[in-house]
Structures are given as structure tokens and as C-alpha cells.
Amino acid sequence: MTLKTPSDVAFARQAAARAMGAIGASAIKTTKFVTAVSEIARNAVIYGRGGVISFTQTGPSGRQSVIAVCTDRGPGIEDISAAIADGYSTGKSLGLGLGGAKRLVDRFEITSSSRQGTKVTLECGPR
Amino acid sequence: MLESANPVPMMTINGCVIVAIRDDLDDQEIVSLQDQLVEEVAKRAAHGVVIDISALEIVDTFAGRMLAAMAQMARVMNARTIIVGMRPAVAMTLVELGMTLDGVETALNADRAVNAIVSGRSNTP
Numbered sequence: 001m002t003l004k005t006p007s008d009v010a011f012a013r014q015a016a017a018r019a020m021g022a023i024g025a026s027a028i029k030t031t032k033f034v035t036a037v038s039e040i041a042r043n044a045v046i047y048g049r050g051g052v053i054s055f056t057q058t059g060p061s062g063r064q065s066v067i068a069v070c071t072d073r074g075p076g077i078e079d080i081s082a083a084i085a086d087g088y089s090t091g092k093s094l095g096l097g098l099g100g101a102k103r104l105v106d107r108f109e110i111t112s113s114s115r116q117g118t119k120v121t122l123e124c125g126p127r
Numbered sequence: 128m129l130e131s132a133n134p135v136p137m138m139t140i141n142g143c144v145i146v147a148i149r150d151d152l153d154d155q156e157i158v159s160l161q162d163q164l165v166e167e168v169a170k171r172a173a174h175g176v177v178i179d180i181s182a183l184e185i186v187d188t189f190a191g192r193m194l195a196a197m198a199q200m201a202r203v204m205n206a207r208t209i210i211v212g213m214r215p216a217v218a219m220t221l222v223e224l225g226m227t228l229d230g231v232e233t234a235l236n237a238d239r240a241v242n243a244i245v246s247g248r249s250n251t252p
Contacts, residue, residue, distance in 0.1 A: 006154040013151060013185065031185055031216035035224065038187040042154070086225050096188045100224035 003041050003070070004050040012041040012053050016068060019055040023064040025126040032104040033066065033124040039097035040070045040120045046091060048072025048118055058123075065106065065125040076114040084110075135160045139171040143244050144206070145237065147179040157193045164197055168206050175244030176201045177237050181212025191226040198231045208232065209240035 001015060002008060016037040020030040037053070044051035051072030057064050077083045084102060089095035102108040107123035135156075137146040144167050152160065168176060178194065180186065186194070198208035209232045221228065234240040 006156075010151050010153040017184065027214075028216045028219060031214070031220050032223070035185045035187050035220050038185060038189075042187075042189060094188055094192055094226070096225045100188060100226075103223050104220065 001053055002050070003044045003053055003072070005045065006042075009038060009041045009045055013038050015053075015055055016066070019057065019066045019068075020124070020126075023057055023066060023126050025066075025124070029124060029126060033068075033122070036101035036104040036122050036124075037068050037070075039101040040068070040122065043097060043120075044070055044072040044074070044118075048074030051117070059125075063125070065123050068122045069119065070122075071119045072117045074117045076116070077110075077112040077118055080110055080112055135163060137164065137167055139167065139173055141241070141245055142171070142173050143175040143177055143241050144168055144171065144173045145177045145179070145241070147181075148183060150182045150184055152190075154189055157190060161193055161197050161200070165200050165204070168201055168204050173201075173206050175241070176206050176208040177240045177244070178208065178210045179212045179237055180210060180217070181214065183214070183217060186213075186217050186221055186226075188224060188226060191221060191224070191228060195228055195231050202230075207244055209234050209243060211235065211237050211240045 013034050016034045017030060020033055041053055051070060053068060053070040056067050058067055059065050082088050084099045086099045087095045105122045105124045109121040112118040135146060137144055194210060201208045211234050213233060
């Protein structure tokens with residue numbers, strides 16, 4: 001799904017919640033994952049000039065997890081480790097989004113370049 | 128701009144503005160809620176604000192920052208803000224995010240919040 005406006009971020013949250021529902025995830029895991037997706041999707045809209053997010057399920061049945069992949073067309077992040085650190089922001093925010101998202105999921109990967117934009121992968125299991 | 132196209136219902140009883148936030152407001156809608164709330168506090172000369180977030184399945188850094196800002200704005204206007212109905216999963220997630228919502232008062236339910244505001248007693252040490 002496309003990420004361009006604040007309402008797209010809300011749609012991404014709904015899609016994330018549905019995906020977690022489909023794997024029978026607990027309330028706490030669902031809340032954590034949806035919150036992380038919200039942070040990443042907002043970043044793509046605000047800093048990444050818009051982007052795309054997709055959700056897939058992976059793993060054996062009964063122990064599936066949800067993977068969200070978010071890519072944007074932005075200028076990339078110059079210093080990823082600084083961007084993940086709490087309190088770092090090039091905008092007006094609190095600078096907790098990226099690092100917070102990382103803490104909320106089971107697997108977090110980020111790659112970024114000035115030519116290809118930023119790609120964030122989030123994975124979260126059911127429990 | 129969808130200005131006030133979808134206002135959040137709020138009412139003022141006994142000098143207390145009461146708002147129940149519905150789930151999944153987008154960032155723009157949260158900002159317009161903030162404007163609406165500050166106007167209501169001024170118009171009604173309210174001395175308290177109760178924000179019910181029990182419908183919210185998530186509070187991310189943006190929503191958290193806006194809630195804290197609403198409480199600060201109300202305080203500047205001499206109104207006390209109490210947030211009620213936070214889900215346990217939301218509380219856990221906020222702490223992991225590093226959002227401590229400093230200076231934001233919370234209560235278990237709207238009943239206690241209104242009582243605390245009306246009686247002028249603090250429900251937190």
C-alpha cells in the first residue's frame with residue numbers, strides 16, 4: 001500500500017492490526033507491532049517523500065510472524081546509528097520513533113542510501 | 128483541508144471538558160482535536176479536561192506528544208488535564224518507546240478523574 005498522507009499512515013496501522021489478527025497474535029504484541037509500523041510509516045511520509053509498505057506472513061503454521069517492509073523515495077539517512085539513538089531528530093519530533101520501533105519488534109533491519117531511499121523491515125511474532 | 132469536517136464530540140459538565148477519542152485518528156485529525164479542545168477550554172472557562180483514550184489501540188510518539196501538549200496547553204489556561212482509560216498494552220508500549228508522558232496526569236476512569244478535578248484534590252502523590 002502507498003504511503004503519502006497522514007490517512008495512509010492510519011490505513012497502514014489498520015493493515016498491520018489485521019495481519020497480526022490473522023496470525024492470532026496477543027494484544028500486547030499487536031499493539032507493539034502496530035505502534036512500530038505507525039512510526040516507520042510516518043517517517044516515510046514526513047522524511048521519505050512518501051513510500052510503500054507491504055505485509056506478509058512467514059513461518060510454520062501456529063508459529064507464524066508478520067513482516068512489514070517499508071520503502072521510501074527520500075534522501076536516505078546519513079547516519080543510521082545516530083537516527084536510531086533516542087532523542088535524535090532532524091525534524092520537530094521527539095526522536096524516539098526509529099529507536100522505539102526497533103525495541104518494539106522481534107527483528108528490525110534498516111538500509112538507507114541517498115539514491116535508493118530508506119528500507120525498513122519489521123518482524124513480529126504472535127507471542 | 129478537512130477543517131472541522133469530523134469534529135470529535137466533546138461536552139463540558141461542571142467546568143470539566145470531557146472528550147472521548149475514537150480509535151485511529153490520523154495525525155491531522157489529532158492536531159484539529161487539539162485546536163478544538165483548547166477552544167472549548169477557553170469558551171467554557173473550564174478548570175478541568177478529561178481525555179478518555181480507552182478506544183485507542185495504540186498511542187505512538189506523535190499521539191503521545193499531542194496528548195502531552197494538550198495537557199500543557201490546558202495547564203497554561205489554568206485547567207487540569209487527566210487522561211483516563213489507557214489500555215495495559217498501550218502503557219507497556221509507551222514505556223518501551225521511551226514516552227513517559229511527563230507531567231500528564233492519569234486516572235483509572237472518567238469518574239475518578241472528574242471527582243479529582245471537581246474536588247480539587249490530586250489523585251497522585
